[in-house]
Amino acid sequence: MNAPVPAERPTLRFLTCGSVDDGKSTLIGRLLFEQNGIFDDQLSALERDSRKHGTVGEDIDFALLVDGLEAERQQGITIDVAYRYFSTPRRSFIVADTPGHEQYTRNMATGASNADLAILLVDARKGLLTQTRRHAFIVSLLGIRHVILAVNKIDLMGYDEAVFTAITRDFEAFAAELGFKSITPIPLSARFGDNVSEPSRNMPWFTGGPLLQALEDVDVSDHKADKPLRFPVQWVNRPNLDFRGYAGTIASGTVARGDAVVVANSGKTTTVARVVGPSGDLERAAAGDAVTLTLSDEIDITRGDMLAHPQARPTVADQFAAQLIWMSDERLLPGRSYLMKLATRAVPVTVTAIKHRIDVNTLEETGAVKTLGLNEIGLCSLAASTPVAFDPYRENPDTGAFILIDRMTNATAAAGLVDYPLRRATNVHHHDQSVTRASRAILKHQHPAIVWFTGLSGSGKSTIANIVESRLHASGVHTTLLDGDNVRHGLNKNLGFTDADRVENVRRVGEVAKLMTEAGLVVLCSFISPFEAERAMVRSLVADGEFIEVFVDTPLEDCIARDPKGLYQRALAGEIKNFTGISQPYERPAKPDLLLETRGATPEQMADAVVSLLEERGIFGTAWWSLREGEGI
Structure with a gap:
């Protein structure tokens, strides 16, 4: 009697990971070769490339099959993520060969x-390394x-069982708290095919x-279809006046015609009239369907x-805790505004606190960072500019994972995994005031502004x-002046001069300046403010035209020649750390509202230029009166 043919399993997505030079690319190349996943012309090219770039003598270097970048071949490392497809009679596979070098952890x-599964490679000669544990x-x-x-590379250790047993024991002890459902140790040699196929x-x-x-x-x-419905709206489809649809991919759960649904943020409820698929109307759709x-x-x-579904809603909050995997060469600066991309939504967020950092070698939590x-x-604790809908990542990865984007460079700064919402200040709401900022400004016959x-x-x-303040005061303009040195005697006296402290220094000043514009004042702020991102953050706090950036461009x-406080000499002598212009960079404004080149001009002449700009823009004076008359005031 013939044995039954095993049922074909669903496609498996897996990745190879581990430290650099542990043999990840070689393993994938060997797998593809043994499963006839290499065409004859590819094999011929591989043989030629092995002679040119190979690291295994006269043998075929299977790593070159997936190390496609020239830089990878020259260095013998994987830089990018390489995806490959192969299949057996029992299953199809999509494999991601990922880099092991610490620089490319992102x-x-x-x-x-x-991925559904990870192949974590360990060089039998080296055992577990920091990058192994990090991955x-x-x-x-x-x-x-x-x-x-x-x-891997067990052949280089004489196929010694004791080596394999020791590495397995070390990894299982390390991974005991990581929550894996299965750990399958296998000794192998990717180069020679031992225990590969x-x-x-x-x-x-x-x-x-x-x-x-x-x-x-x-x-x-x-089991995504068994979870609560989550449908992030990707696009509002309005081809004509008779059709309005909401397009997207179902992240989890199912939806059918006639189902009650709720808009998570607004709480508005309705029912589904139609479910339209690529080929027409459907009665029901499930997770993964567009x-x-x-x-x-x-x-x-x-x-x-x-x-x-109204009975199983996601969390909606503007503050939450999340694990951050930092991916940028620029360090995380709490208080700096980043753009968070979660599902189909993008909102500004700031990291308000770092609760602890993880030591990847011991899994211990290091506080006070x-x-x-x-x-x-x-x-980390994060605060969004507006409430967002999410689930904890452990419950729903599709609606609990996000990335942080540097708002100045558009580079991905971090990958984030939502842990839990922060139920802070839920009883605090904006209180309506009878006297508005506009009415306060009109009483002063001026337009509020921040002059930075x-x-x-x-x-x-x-x-x-x-x-400038003296000139404005003489003209009857109501002002106040915030100076970088002065605020460090009070409001910001607990801050130092690290990057993180400088970001917080500007954030606090920006919030104070915003409050003063609510009083209808023209707020003059004099701060080094070396980072473009923080100056942009303050600009975003007020309406268009109410932030005027003045760049005092002095070589x-x-x-250094002026050095009125003797700070440059101390910084050059190494007595002052993190000093802008010496040991810390200054990011020049790309497009300031006013550029003041100090060579060849007196302070009085430059102050006149600032006052003239304010008057031209209707902050005070005849232009302000013209604007009011145009508005019928």
Whole structure:
């Protein structure tokens, strides 16, 4: 009697990870070769490339099959994430070969974000390394619950069982708290094919199956359809006056015609009138389906909104805790505004606190840290500019994962995983006031504004700001002057001069200046403010036209020659750290509202230029009266 043919399992997405030069690319190349996943012309090219770039003598260097970048081949490392497809009679596979080099940990996290299983390679000669542990932690953090511990290059250790046993024991002890459902240790040699597709004759002591068998047998069933409905709106589809639909991909759950749904942020409820798929109307759709929903009622829904069933709603909050995997060379600065992209929504957020950083070697939590650097992982508190809908990542990765984007460079700064909402100040609301900022300003016959003087220490910005205030005061303008030195005697006396403290210094001043504009004042601010991102943040606090950036452009050598406070000499002697222009960069404004070049001009002349600009823009004077008359006031 013939044995039954095993049922074909669903496609398995997996990644290879581990430290640099542990053999990840070689393993994938060997797998593809043994499963006839290489065409004849590819094999011929591989043989030629092996002679040119190979690292294994006369043998075929299978790593070159997936190390496609010229820089990778020259350096013998993987930089980018390489995706490959192959299949066996039992299963299809999509594999992501990810880089092991610490510099490219962010690429590894990208490859892990869509994987069901991780092959964690360990060089048998080296054992567990810091990068091995870091990758294992990231894999766990991203919700991967199945790991194959591939102890590679066992041939270089004489196929020694004791070496394999020791590495397995060390990893299982380290991973005990990571929550993996299965850890499958396999000794192998990717170069020679030992225990890759077939059992190795060189290791009779190993009674488990080869790597391919483990990949074919693992059960990573997808249960997204069993979870509550989450439908992030990608696009409002309005081809004509008779059709309004909301397009997107169902992140989890199911939706059917006639189902009640709620807009998570607004709480507005309605029912689904139609479920439109690529080929027409459907009765029901499930997780992973790209559909357009039409609703029974006309309610306000835009891109970024999320639809759910009323009885199982996502969390909606503007403050939450999340694990951050920092991916930028620029360190995380609490208080700086980043752009958070979660599902289909993008909102400004700031990191308000770092609760702790994770030591990837011991998994211990290190508290009292002020920043995160490249590849560091920490639990942080974040505040969004507006409430967002989400689920904890452990409950729903699709609606609990996000990225942080540097708002100045548009580079990805971090990957984030929502942990839990912060139920802070839920009883605090904006209180309506009878006297508005507009009425206060009209009483003063002026328009509120923040005039922000920026430049190096010693550039003359405080001198110019002081003259400007005197001129405005003489003209009857109600002003106040915030100076960088003065606020450090009170409001900001607990701050130092690290990058993080400088960001917080400007954030606080920006909030105070905003409050003063609510009183109808013209607020003059004189601060070095070396970072473009923080100056942009203050600009975003007020309406268009109410932030006027004045760049006092004085060459560094002139500032050093003046050195009115003796600070440059101390900084050059190494007595003052983090001094702008010496040991810390100054980011010049790209497009200031007014550029004051100090060479060849007196402070009085430059102050006149500032006053003239304010009058031209209707902050005070005849232009202000003209604007009021135009508004019928």
